Amino acid sequence: MRSPESKKALFDISTPKSPLDMNAAISAIVDQIWDRYDDDNSGELDRDETRDFVKDTFGDIGKTPE
Numbered sequence: 001m002r003s004p005e006s007k008k009a010l011f012d013i014s015t016p017k018s019p020l021d022m023n024a025a026i027s028a029i030v031d032q033i034w035d036r037y038d039d040d041n042s043g044e045l046d047r048d049e050t051r052d053f054v055k056d057t058f059g060d061i062g063k064t065p066e
Helices: 019-037 047-058
Strands: none
Touching: 019 047
16 A cells, blocks of 8 residues: 555646647656556556556545545
């Protein structure tokens, strides 16, 4: 399981201003996801790495506030 520090914002880019900027932004996001979740540097997300990504991204969906 990841440390609480890994709960920082998943994406760190500015708003794209053109389609080329959008493609660069998407590439940067994918690189950030891989850097953060591909723990074994295999170039693929295995089951556990994917689970961590999904939990961090969608973990609170469907939960009611306490």
